[in-house]
Amino acid sequence: MPELRKDPITGRWVIISTDRGKRPSDFVRESVQMKGGSFCPFCPGNESRTPPEILAYGRNGSGRDTPGWSVRVVPNKFPALGIEGNLDRQGEGLFDRMNGIGAHEVIIETPDHQSTLASLTDKSIEEVLWAYRDRVLDLKNDKRFRYILLFKNHGEAAGASLEHTHSQLIALPIVPKRVREEVDSSKRYFDVKERCIFCDVIRQETETGTRVILGNDQFIALAPYAPRFPFETWILPRQHSSSFENQASPVYGSLAKLFHEFLRRLDAVLNCPAYNYVIHTSPIGEEINEHYHWHVEMMPKLTRVAGFEWGTGFYINPTPPEEAARFLREAQL
Amino acid sequence: MPELRKDPITGRWVIISTDRGKRPSDFVRESVQMKGGSFCPFCPGNESRTPPEILAYGRNGSGRDTPGWSVRVVPNKFPALGIEGNLDRQGEGLFDRMNGIGAHEVIIETPDHQSTLASLTDKSIEEVLWAYRDRVLDLKNDKRFRYILLFKNHGEAAGASLEHTHSQLIALPIVPKRVREEVDSSKRYFDVKERCIFCDVIRQETETGTRVILGNDQFIALAPYAPRFPFETWILPRQHSSSFENQASPVYGSLAKLFHEFLRRLDAVLNCPAYNYVIHTSPIGEEINEHYHWHVEMMPKLTRVAGFEWGTGFYINPTPPEEAARFLREAQL
Numbered sequence: 001m002p003e004l005r006k007d008p009i010t011g012r013w014v015i016i017s018t019d020r021g022k023r024p025s026d027f028v029r030e031s032v033q034m035k036g037g038s039f040c041p042f043c044p045g046n047e048s049r050t051p052p053e054i055l056a057y058g059r060n061g062s063g064r065d066t067p068g069w070s071v072r073v074v075p076n077k078f079p080a081l082g083i084e085g086n087l088d089r090q091g092e093g094l095f096d097r098m099n100g101i102g103a104h105e106v107i108i109e110t111p112d113h114q115s116t117l118a119s120l121t122d123k124s125i126e127e128v129l130w131a132y133r134d135r136v137l138d139l140k141n142d143k144r145f146r147y148i149l150l151f152k153n154h155g156e157a158a159g160a161s162l163e164h165t166h167s168q169l170i171a172l173p174i175v176p177k178r179v180r181e182e183v184d185s186s187k188r189y190f191d192v193k194e195r196c197i198f199c200d201v202i203r204q205e206t207e208t209g210t211r212v213i214l215g216n217d218q219f220i221a222l223a224p225y226a227p228r229f230p231f232e233t234w235i236l237p238r239q240h241s242s243s244f245e246n247q248a249s250p251v252y253g254s255l256a257k258l259f260h261e262f263l264r265r266l267d268a269v270l271n272c273p274a275y276n277y278v279i280h281t282s283p284i285g286e287e288i289n290e291h292y293h294w295h296v297e298m299m300p301k302l303t304r305v306a307g308f309e310w311g312t313g314f315y316i317n318p319t320p321p322e323e324a325a326r327f328l329r330e331a332q333l
Numbered sequence: 334m335p336e337l338r339k340d341p342i343t344g345r346w347v348i349i350s351t352d353r354g355k356r357p358s359d360f361v362r363e364s365v366q367m368k369g370g371s372f373c374p375f376c377p378g379n380e381s382r383t384p385p386e387i388l389a390y391g392r393n394g395s396g397r398d399t400p401g402w403s404v405r406v407v408p409n410k411f412p413a414l415g416i417e418g419n420l421d422r423q424g425e426g427l428f429d430r431m432n433g434i435g436a437h438e439v440i441i442e443t444p445d446h447q448s449t450l451a452s453l454t455d456k457s458i459e460e461v462l463w464a465y466r467d468r469v470l471d472l473k474n475d476k477r478f479r480y481i482l483l484f485k486n487h488g489e490a491a492g493a494s495l496e497h498t499h500s501q502l503i504a505l506p507i508v509p510k511r512v513r514e515e516v517d518s519s520k521r522y523f524d525v526k527e528r529c530i531f532c533d534v535i536r537q538e539t540e541t542g543t544r545v546i547l548g549n550d551q552f553i554a555l556a557p558y559a560p561r562f563p564f565e566t567w568i569l570p571r572q573h574s575s576s577f578e579n580q581a582s583p584v585y586g587s588l589a590k591l592f593h594e595f596l597r598r599l600d601a602v603l604n605c606p607a608y609n610y611v612i613h614t615s616p617i618g619e620e621i622n623e624h625y626h627w628h629v630e631m632m633p634k635l636t637r638v639a640g641f642e643w644g645t646g647f648y649i650n651p652t653p654p655e656e657a658a659r660f661l662r663e664a665q666l
Contacts, residue, residue, distance in 0.1 A: 001415050002433030004507065012510045015413050015433055080348050080649045082334050093537045094530075095558045100335030100348055151641050159637055174337065177345045178646030197427075204426045225428045228643065278644035297644050304492055308484050310561065310642075311611035311630050313511030314503075316413045 003320075005226035009182055009197055014226045014315040022230060022318040024269050024327055027302040031272040032155035034114045034163055041077075042164035044111045050074040054105060055134060057127055071127045072108045073135055079104035080170060087144050087173050101144055103171035107131050113164050116272075117154070118263035126256035128167065132279070133252065135169055136245040140284055145171045147179065147283050150244075155274025158301040175283045182280060183292045190291035196240050198293030201225075211321050213328045214261060218254040221262050223321035223328075228309070229299050230319035231270060231328070235259060236295040244281040244294045259296070265331040266300065274301040336653075338559035342518055342530055343511075347559045347648040355563060355651040357602050357660055360635040364605040365488035367447045367496055374410075375497035377402070377444045384408040387438060388467060390460055404460045405441045406468055412437035413503060420477050420506055434477055436504035440464050446497050449605075450487070451596035459589035461500065465612070466585065468502055469578040473617055478504045480512065480616050483577075488607025491634040508616045515613060516625045523624035529573050531626030534558075544654050546661045547594060551587040554595050556654035556661075561642070562632050563652035564603060564661070568592060569628040577614040577627045592629070598664040599633065607634040 003016045041049040044067035051074055058070030075083070081102025089098045109128045110120055117125065136148045152167040153159040160166075175183075189197040205211050205222050213221040213233060221235045235258065241247065266273065281287075281294040309315050336349045374382040377400035384407055391403030408416075414435025422431045442461045443453055450458065469481045485500040486492040493499075508516075522530040538544055538555050546554040546566060554568045568591065574580065599606065614620075614627040642648050 001418065002413060004414075004431045004433050006429040008427050008429070010510075013507045017413070018433075080335060080350070081337075085334065092558075093541075094341050094533055095537075096339040096341070098337045100337050100351075149645060149647070151644065153641060157637070159641060172337075172647075174346045176645045176647035177343070178644065181646070200427055204428075208426075225425075276641050276644060278641065280644075299644060304490070308486060308492060308609050308611065311484065311511065311609060311613075311632060312482060312509045313514070314482065314505075314509035 007224065007226040008201065009185055010178075011185065012226065012228070012313060012315070014228055014317055016226070016320050017316070017318045018320050021320050021323050023323075024231075024271075026318075027230065027270070027273075029157065029273070029302065032116070032157075032274050033272070034116065034165075036113050036163070040113055040162070040164050042072075042106075042108045042162060042166060043113050044069070047072075050106075051077055055131060057131065067111070069111060070124065071110070071131045073131055074106050074108070076104040076106050076168065081172070098173060101173055103139055103142075103145075103169070105135060105169045107135070107167040107169065109165045109167060116165050116267075117152070118260070118267050120260070122253070122257050122260050125260050126253050129252040129256055132167070132169070133245045133247070139169075139171045140245075142171070144173055145284060147172045147175045149176065150279040152275075152277050154276070155301065157274035158276045160274075179280055179283065183283065183286070186291045186293070187289075196291055196293050198236060198295065199240050202236060202238060211325045213325050214258065214265070216254060216258050218251060219258040221258060221328075223325040225321065227317055227321050227324070228315040230302050230317055231266070231273075231300045231324045232317075232321075233262065233266075233298040233324075233328070234295050235262065235298065236293060240290065241294060242282045242289045242292050243287040244279050246287060261333075262298075262328075264333055265328045266298075268331045268333055269327045270300055270302065275299060276301065340557065340559040341534065342515055344518065345559065345561075345646060345648070347561055347650055349559070349653050350649070350651045351653050354653050354656050356656075357564075357604075359651075360563065360603070360606075362490065362606070362635065365449070365490075365607050366605065367449065367498075369446050369496070373446055373495070373497050375439075375441045375495060375499060376446050380405075383439075384410055388464060390464065400444070402444060403457065404443070404464045406464055407439050407441070409437040409439050409501065414505070431506060434506055436472055436475075436478075436502070438468060438502045440468070440500040440502065442498045442500060449498050449600075450485070451593070451600050451605075453593070455586070455590050455593050458593050459586050462585045462589055465500070465502070466578045466580070472502075472504045473578075475504070477506055478617060480505045480508045482509065483612040485608075485610050487609070488634065490607035491609045493607075512613055512616065516616065516619070519624045519626070520622075529624055529626050531569060531628065532573050535569060535571060544658045546658050547591065547598070549587060549591050551584060552591040554591060554661075556658040558654065560650055560654050560657070561648040563635050563650055564599070564606075564633045564657045565650075565654075566595065566599075566631040566657075566661070567628050568595065568631070569626060573623070573626060575615045575622045575625050575627060576620040577612050579620060594666075595631075595661075597666055598661045599631075601664040601666055602660045603633055603635065608632060609634065
């Protein structure tokens with residue numbers, strides 16, 4: 001008999017097929033591989049083919065938009081939103097709109113076209129996290145923005161249009177719905193219980209153990225109780241922390257280590273799957289609070305069904321999170 | 334400059350690329366074609382290869398599970414939920430779950446393997462709608478259910494696992510999140526305004542005209558103001574009506590005609606795309622109300638990006654609804 005489970009934060013119910021759970025080998029799809037061979041605007045030497053860089057680490061002496069960098073951030077050449085102008089909010093009868101003011105940036109994670117995030121070193125992954133942080137802190141000075149979304153599409157199946165490994169950032173004049181829901185719901189929980197719901201989840205999961213994938217001193221990777229997707233994973237700081245960008249320096253190194261190991265396990269168990277991840281952090285102006293707990297949500301792209309879930313908010317997950325966690329825990333690296 | 338638009342019902346903001354809107358020919362994908370050739374459990378003669386039928390129309394004299402039917406409803410052979418047993422709700426610390434009681438049925442829309450819903454006659458489409466209605470009314474007698482979800486995945490890219498054209502129905506002991514949100518939000522609007530928000534949208538859209546695709550006496554097809562997907566379309570009854578299954582007989586014929594013409598236009602403009610649709614109607618026990626307006630949400634499957642949207646509730650739509658509506662309005666049939 002399958003099971004209906006409710007996510008305590010979003011209130012979303014999902015169907016978990018507990019009987020005939022799909023194992024990693026049951027998901028038929030292509031591995032993500034870096035093929036190279038064609039022109040790549042993100043490779044060193046082609047710096048002039050991107051818009052002028054915003055940030056680069058690792059370059060020693062040479063000028064902007066030249067090789068020698070280890071991580072490089074540039075504006076998206078085809079941005080979803082435009083950076084110039086004032087926010088203009090308008091009504092149109094029943095409807096509300098505003099002009100599309102925002103920033104859309106690309107974080108090029110390594111100069112090496114053949115690498116994936118998983119194949120980088122701990123140190124390089126830490127640099128990527130620092131680039132995320134530095135860009136968020138800089139963009140927060142722009143008073144037009146309410147939220148800065150960090151995310152990665154890895155592999156064509158997950159929506160990546162360029163092969164060279166990169167993450168993206170979108171700064172928005174509104175807070176995205178899913179984030180607003182999570183923040184508001186955890187606020188309601190805090191108002192009743194005087195505790196952060198994520199902290200409570202971490203406490204319970206640590207005791208239960210069946211959905212814990214891995215952990216270190218500062219972070220824990222969990223298969224959530226009511227995941228939408230097979231092998232969905234959340235990475236959370238163990239201690240309460242409401243914003244990604246306001247961490248002490250050692251935290252990024254610690255996250256990089258855990259994230260790296262998680263990515264290697266994911267590649268080992270699912271044979272280099274396409275995936276998406278997003279960083280959920282508190283909205284701008286609400287950074288310091290006791291109710292919201294920043295985290296990474298990782299969603300491997302294993303199943304095809306899509307529009308139905310979009311239309312209903314209703315998910316059928318063929319792999320119980322306890323099994324997903326066990327596979328990832330027991331991965332041979 | 335792109336535009337941020339807010340859906341008045343769900344409160345979801347989307348980015349609409351108004352500048353360089355994608356035209357139908359800009360979406361590269363495979364047309365959905367019925368290939369046939371391999372064994373099909375939904376074809377006449379193979380009735381014994383499905384679970385015993387629940388409903389069939391058009392059979393004249395011959396017995397159950399034999400050929401001669403025009404529309405046939407059977408249990409899903411691999412159901413997401415099980416029909417047997419009592420609902421058992423349990424807590425597990427912070428978490429909530431229940432056993433997966435529900436119904437999962439398949440509506441085989443035609444005996445002809447080569448047909449698509451769009452290539453059927455008005456009359457056959459009407460029969461499909463009657464089958465939807467009859468199954469919903471029957472399942473509502475089961476007191477364990479709170480919602481009955483009607484949907485269709487058309488084409489492999491939209492999640493269809495069998496080629497022979499069919500729809501699905503899932504009866505659930507809970508109300509899906511997206512439906513709950515819509516119903517609650519329209520209730521809040523009604524409490525303030527004493528009007529149905531969908532009726533207000535229809536009134537405004539009829540006056541504006543730019544997002545109207547087609548209409549007849551009883552129904553209207555609109556490109557919504559803040560669509561998540563290119564060519565997303567809603568079909569709504571013009572007059573306030575809160576549940577799909579409680580309509581006077583002529584209504585299903587009228588919807589079939591409009592839906593048929595819409596599907597033909599969609600196939601003409603987008604070259605037989607994969608799509609999903611869902612019917613959003615009031616939850617069981619709330620069928621008669623002044624605030625919620627049942628409708629069909631049609632989502633052609635044209636773009637690949639997915640996990641990011643799932644993680645954020647944030648959508649980037651490359652085709653303004655005004656352009657989508659114009660293409661569909663001006664389609665050459």
